[in-house]
Amino acid sequence: MTDTVTSPVATPTQVAPKQRGANGSARIARRLALGLLSALIGLAVWIALWRAGLNGFPSPLAVLGRAGEMAKTGVLFTDAWASLKRVLIGFALGSLLAIPCGFVLGWYPTIRTIFDPYLQFFRMVPPLAIIPLTIVLMGIGETPKIFIIFLAAFLSAVVATLQGVLSVDRTLINAARVLGARDFTVFVRVVVPASTPFILVGMRIGLGASWATVVAAELIAAQAGLGYRMQQAQQFYDLPTIFVDLVAIGLIGLVMDRLILLAEKRLTRWQERRAG
Incomplete structure (x- = not known):
């Protein structure tokens, strides 16, 4: 054996x-x-x-040297914080208002029929074109700067949220109703999760629009900011300073975008993704 x-x-x-x-x-x-x-x-x-x-065209060493000078005097950090604060306020207000507005427009066809033409109309008007109007109506303080950024973020996020609601699979909604779910439950348990990827993409687009707008918004009698510093450097053909501010805007925007992308991955774990 x-x-x-x-x-x-x-x-x-x-x-x-x-x-x-x-x-x-x-x-x-x-x-x-x-x-x-x-x-x-x-x-x-x-x-x-x-x-x-x-x-x-400045060399990388020249730009790095200018960045060191601006950091040493504190100008770079002061300008970065001034622009970041405006973007954060405008972007946060725009996104917070856009999400419920997009849900309402997407969920109620009558309201969408009434207000969608206005939404599309203002979406075709560049926020920068409203700067003269905001100066006349709001003065030259912080309010018009933040309003322009708010408008850029709001229009991007509200359209994405609206499209997210309209793109929800009707089969899922009908299945939830067959199981006895009421409209509120269907909305919270089906529509909101299914729309989340669209919302976060809209927020990413809105964030980019906010940073693109802040440079022009700081033309409104600003005393600090990356866009303001770029405009001042332009007058003296100071290319290294312009490049320092451009890189600063890009890096700060990239970090904020990655934070939203991280939130997207956590909030949409249920969604199938292509391995990369």
Whole structure:
């Protein structure tokens, strides 16, 4: 009689966590490597444009040196905070108002029929074109600057929310009603979760529009801000200062965008995603 030797076989539950951890680490390493490669490509293009002598295009070292000077005097941080504060207030107010408005427009066809033409009309008018009107009506303080940013964020988010409500699968709504759910329950448990990806995409677009608008908004008698500093530097053809402010706007906006993207991933875990 021979003894049977059994070798331990790893069960799927034993392998899966290790495999998922390895795959996750590999994806993170790959993204970091691609991010570094992207930064190097951008730096190479910048150096190539500088060496080509494109209308006094500043070198990376010149811009870095100017950034150090502005940081040392505190001007860079003062301007960054002034612009960030305006964007945060305008973007937050615009998004908070846009989401309920988008839900109402999407859920009630009669209200949508009445107000959608106005929404589309104002969406076609660039927020920057309203600057002269805001100066006349609101003066030259902080209110008109924040209002212009608010308008840019609101129009992007309300359209995205409206589209999100209209894109909800009717089968899901009908199935919930067949199971006895009332309109309020259907709205909260079906429409809101299904619309969340659209809302967050609209907020990301609105955030970009807010930063694009803040530069022009700070033309309204501002005393500090990245856009204000760029306008001052333009008068003296101070390209390094302009580049410092451009990079600052891009970096701050990128961080804010990634925060919204992180919130999107957490709020829409139920959604199937393509592995990347």
